[in-house]
Amino acid sequence: MSPKENQTAVVRVSGLEKSYGPVKALRGIDFEVPAGSVLGFLGPNGAGKTTAIKIMTGYLAADAGKVEICGLDIAEHPLEVKRRFGYLPENNPLYLDMRVSNFLEFTAQAFGLTGTKAKAAIERAVTQTGLQTVYRRGIAQCSKGFRQRVGLAQALLHDPELLILDEPTNGLDPLQVVEMRHLIRDLGKTKTIIITSHVLPEIEALADSVVLIHQGRKVADGPLAGIACNGHGSCIARVTFRCKDCDLEGLLEQAGAVLLEERPSPFADPSICSALIEVEGSEGLSRVAQAAADRNVDLIELAPQSGTLESLFQNLPPGSEL
Amino acid sequence: MRSLLIAKREFFSTFDAPTGYVVLGMFPALAAVLFFLTGPYFALDEASMRPFFASMPWLLVMLAPAITMRLWAEERRSGTEELLLTYPFQLRDLVLGKFLGAWAVLALALVCTVGVPFTAAMMGDLDWGPVIGGYLSVMLLGGASLAIGLFLSSITDNQIVAYLLGAAVLLGFNLIGVAATAEAMPEGFARLFLMLDFGNHFHAITRGVLDLGHASFYLGIMVFFLTANGVVLERRRVR
Numbered sequence: 001m002s003p004k005e006n007q008t009a010v011v012r013v014s015g016l017e018k019s020y021g022p023v024k025a026l027r028g029i030d031f032e033v034p035a036g037s038v039l040g041f042l043g044p045n046g047a048g049k050t051t052a053i054k055i056m057t058g059y060l061a062a063d064a065g066k067v068e069i070c071g072l073d074i075a076e077h078p079l080e081v082k083r084r085f086g087y088l089p090e091n092n093p094l095y096l097d098m099r100v101s102n103f104l105e106f107t108a109q110a111f112g113l114t115g116t117k118a119k120a121a122i123e124r125a126v127t128q129t130g131l132q133t134v135y136r137r138g139i140a141q142c143s144k145g146f147r148q149r150v151g152l153a154q155a156l157l158h159d160p161e162l163l164i165l166d167e168p169t170n171g172l173d174p175l176q177v178v179e180m181r182h183l184i185r186d187l188g189k190t191k192t193i194i195i196t197s198h199v200l201p202e203i204e205a206l207a208d209s210v211v212l213i214h215q216g217r218k219v220a221d222g223p224l225a226g227i228a229c230n231g232h233g234s235c236i237a238r239v240t241f242r243c244k245d246c247d248l249e250g251l252l253e254q255a256g257a258v259l260l261e262e263r264p265s266p267f268a269d270p271s272i273c274s275a276l277i278e279v280e281g282s283e284g285l286s287r288v289a290q291a292a293a294d295r296n297v298d299l300i301e302l303a304p305q306s307g308t309l310e311s312l313f314q315n316l317p318p319g320s321e322l
Numbered sequence: 323m324r325s326l327l328i329a330k331r332e333f334f335s336t337f338d339a340p341t342g343y344v345v346l347g348m349f350p351a352l353a354a355v356l357f358f359l360t361g362p363y364f365a366l367d368e369a370s371m372r373p374f375f376a377s378m379p380w381l382l383v384m385l386a387p388a389i390t391m392r393l394w395a396e397e398r399r400s401g402t403e404e405l406l407l408t409y410p411f412q413l414r415d416l417v418l419g420k421f422l423g424a425w426a427v428l429a430l431a432l433v434c435t436v437g438v439p440f441t442a443a444m445m446g447d448l449d450w451g452p453v454i455g456g457y458l459s460v461m462l463l464g465g466a467s468l469a470i471g472l473f474l475s476s477i478t479d480n481q482i483v484a485y486l487l488g489a490a491v492l493l494g495f496n497l498i499g500v501a502a503t504a505e506a507m508p509e510g511f512a513r514l515f516l517m518l519d520f521g522n523h524f525h526a527i528t529r530g531v532l533d534l535g536h537a538s539f540y541l542g543i544m545v546f547f548l549t550a551n552g553v554v555l556e557r558r559r560v561r
Contacts, residue, residue, distance in 0.1 A: 020561070057408040061560040082410040089408075093401030097338035109327050110409040154405075 010035045010162050010192040011056070016065035018051050018216075025051040027216040028065065035161075038188040040207030040224070041196040048216040049196045050090055053166050056194075057087050070161060083111060085162040086155030090196075091170065092148055096140040100131060100150055103139060104157060111158035125153040129183060145176035152183060163187060165195045169202060181205055224304075235304055236260065237277055237285060242298035244271035252277060255291040257284060272300065324411060328419020332393065333426045341388055345427065349385050350434040353377065357438055371439055371448070375456040379496050379521050382460075382467045387488025389427050390471030391481045393420045394551075398479035407555070417551045421465075421472055421544075428464045432457060462540040463524050467492050469547035476554045495520045 011033035018026040026048045033039045043049045054060040056067050058078045067074045074081040095103055104125065108118035126135055129149040134142050139150060148168065155163055168184065169177045184206055187193060197203050203210060204224060212220040241248070252259050258278040265272045279285055285302060292299040336342035357374040397403035406416060439453050471488040478484050499519030502512040516522055523536040 054404075059404050059408050059559065079410045079412070082408060087405075087408050089401065089404045091401055093403075093405055095335070095402055096400070097335050106327070106331055107409070110411065112410070 008035050009033060010070055011039075011194065012066075012068040013052070013056065014066050016052060016055060016067065017063045018048075018055060018060065019063055025216055026055075026062075026065075029213060029216070029218050031211045031218060031221055033162075033192055033194060035192050036190075037208045038184075038193045038195065038206055040203035040210040041194055041213070042200070042203055042210055043196075043198065043213040045198060047213045049198075049213060050166060052213070053090075053164060053194070053196060057085065057089075057164060058082055083158065084160055085164055086158065086160040088151045088155045088163075088165045088168055090166040092151040094139050094147060094150055094154075096138075099138050100135050100142065103150065104153060107154040107157050113158060121157050121159065124159070125156045128156060128187075129153040145172055145179065148172060148176070148180060149183070152180075156187070161192060163191050163193045165193065167196055167198075169197070169199070177202075235279060235281065235284075237279055237288075237302060237304050238263070238274065239277050239288060239299070240265070240272060240274040240301035241292060242269070242271050242300060243273050246295065246297055248273060248275065251291050251295055251297060252288070254294070255284065255287040256280065257288050274301075324415040325419035325422060328411070328416055329422035329426065332420050332423025336389065336423070336427050339392070341392070342427070345385060345388050346431055346434055349381065349431045350437070352381060353435050354438050356381075358441075371442060371453050371456055374438055374442075375460065376525070378460045379463060379524055382464055383489055383492045383496060385431065386428070386464060386467035386492060387471045387474075387485045389424045390468055390475050390488060391485040392475070393424060393472055394476040395478050395481045395484040399481075407559070413552045413555050417472070417548050417555070421469060421548055424468045424472065425461075425465055428468060429461065432460060432464075459524055462537055463520060466520070466540040466543035466547075469544040469551075470495070473547040473551045473554070476551050492520075 009032040011031075013032070014030050016026050016029040017024075029048070029052055031039075041049050041053070051060065055062045056069070056074070058074050058081065061075070069081045070084045072081050072084070095106075098106070101122075104122045105118065108114075108121050113121050126132055129152050131146065131149055131153055134146050134150075139147060142150065152165075152168070155165070165184065169180050172180060181202070184193065184195065188206065193206075195203070195206055207224060209223050210220065211218060241251075243251075249259060252275075256279070260276040260278055263274040263276060265274050277288065279288060285304070289299055289302055336345075353374065356377040357371075394403070397406060439448060439450075442448050443450075470491055471484070474487040474491065475481075475484040478487070495518065498515045499522050501507065502515035502519065507515070517539075523539050526533060526536050
């Protein structure tokens with residue numbers, strides 16, 4: 001069974017609490033990450049994302065709550081759990097005094113890989129991350145993009161079931177961001193991934209589902225579309241129909257949606273029309289799909305638009321910085 | 323075994339920074355200069371390495387913190403500590419590994435001084451027994467000094483602060499015996515201070531007194547400060 005088919009939870013976080021002196025960083029976070037899924041861990045700066053990640057990786061201890069990875073509690077079985085995930089920390093710390101080759105050899109040995117197993121693991125990780133051209137180079141001499149790949153390679157070396165990537169595109173230029181997203185998307189086909197970011201389009205481009213936290217509390221959890229339209233008022237969606245001479249406005253009225261703007265069709269076919277609409281939550285999206293079915297109109301696309309998550313953040317209480 | 327992986331990394335990474343070469347170049351040079359040019363070697367009527375070893379506690383005040391200052395402080399500053407602590411290592415593997423790596427650097431620095439006894443042997447009849455004993459004593463004293471330096475490196479993310487703290491504490495351990503001789507010093511304190519004095523134990527060993535008590539003192543210091551290092555790391559995890 002491929003990981004995508006196996007929907008058991010790889011990560012179970014329950015009641016996670018953490019304080020730094022008088023400051024409560026986490027106030028009881030719960031979520032699960034099904035096997036084979038890509039979870040976006042979203043929140044404004046200071047929301048508690050990185051603290052939660054540091055607890056999940058065993059770098060920090062929680063004041064209360066529990067983290068289970070692959071069914072093992074990290075507080076009770078730290079070494080076994082640490083062998084099950086690969087971690088790319090925020091800001092990608094690396095040993096700049098080492099060559100890429102030496103660093104990956106060190107990491108392989110740290111995970112108990114030696115001899116031919118280590119060699120094979122390094123070859124695989126280098127190929128996956130495209131590090132062949134800089135393999136013998138000093139890490140300090142690598143560009144930021146290649147350093148990020150080195151960070152990803154060390155996380156992949158022991159072929160973990162779970163990858164935890166904390167702000168993996170932070171500080172990269174736009175081209176490098178695109179390359180990194182391609183890499184992560186490829187990895188997401190076979191691995192469970194948790195990716196943190198405060199860059200919403202990134203999460204929208206990569207994640208199947210989202211956990212949104214704010215001021216140490218979980219404020220939303222679920223599929224991306226559901227989060228974007230989850231009862232926090234209206235959301236905007238792009239809808240595309242094959243609709244020659246049909247009553248588009250009537251259809252939207254039946255669904256309780258508001259036509260905001262007709263958009264140029266993305267196809268050459270003149271019978272295909274596209275529009276931006278406003279609906280009430282995910283229920284509104286369902287009603288549009290139902291109305292199209294009732295009228296025998298081919299629904300080609302119905303997708304919440306980027307910006308809806310931004311709207312969600314904007315609905316958060318004041319004082320948080322994105 | 324796991325700690326040897328860390329020790330190997332630390333040993334080789336010492337020479338990726340200029341500090342490593344300065345340590346390996348300056349230490350034997352200073353030891354030789356102090357021995358042949360400023361010490362009483364030529365005034366003695368025998369080939370003796372005693373003045374050479376007598377300078378070691380003071381040289382280690384400068385050398386040991388130079389080896390250890392970056393070991394934890396730099397990991398914290400650069401963030402690689404997070405990488406290391408999320409790899410499947412026990413804390414004791416990390417602490418012991420860093421210590422063994424630093425101890426190996428000290429051993430290499432001492433190997434670089436072997437020209438001094440060989441030169442002395444060419445100029446007179448040198449008794450090699452005390453020389454070997456002296457080198458073993460320096461390794462024990464150095465081990466204790468490195469354990470202190472490593473602990474102090476774990477409480478800061480600034481290498482310079484780690485170095486200065488290390489040098490100051492080691493200076494204290496070398497001068498505490500002097501304080502013990504003060505007339506106003508209560509007897510109990512004087513005994514305690516003499517017991518803690520690095521030079522007191524060191525010179526006893528270099529005189530050829532192979533006393534397990536003196537060796538145990540240095541081993542005890544190592545165990546104490548390496549354990550304290552582990553406690554600091556664990557405390558930071560639950561902070």
